[in-house]
Amino acid sequence: ILNVEQSPQSLHVQEGDSTNFTCSFPSSNFYALHWYRWETAKSPEALFVMTLNGDEKKKGRISATLNTKEGYSYLYIKGSQPEDSATYLCASRYNNNDMRFGAGTRLTVKP
């Protein structure tokens, strides 16, 4: 199984801007896609788990979509706030129990 890729590697936005980033993953034997939010010096916090093609999940100002056929997921943040600053990790799980993480997108929101 090839690597999970996240882009961009880092992102700086102004408070109030909306932003989005991408997670690309191998689609063969796909089972589920996980998004995590990871603040410095804390443990990763689960945001979403998605399994079906076309799934869209929302939690407050954060939402995510999933395309299992082409192997990508987008994470959107509407009206970014400084407290959204964190690394956003995605991980894909496969039918053989394999789970692969991306390297994360580091988001910095400037007041």
Added chain:
Amino acid sequence: GAGVSQSPRYKVAKRGQDVALRCDPISGHVSLFWYQQALGQGPEFLTYFQNEAQLDKSGLPSDRFFAERPEGSVSTLKIQRTQQEDSAVYLCASSLGPVLGNQPQHFGDGTRLSIL
């Protein structure tokens, strides 16, 4: 506490020493995972347990790495004869259901291991 607890938070050891890292999962969580995270990279899977059974250890980098979860709760990751390349953050995560469920994993704060 209610979350996944890992100890120690930081460990410094000399090359060649053995180390043991502990993970206390959330009570009642069936699945437990260990990951290794090198600087600037995402977590890399090491091994997982469903209750006390180690169902996959294909991610362990060498036979110096050994993990156990004898009673299906607390887990220990042991590294024998440590090498400098073992320096990393070791993350433990647990989830409520079986491994192929779609519940999220809950992570501990990790153990930062430095080998001198």
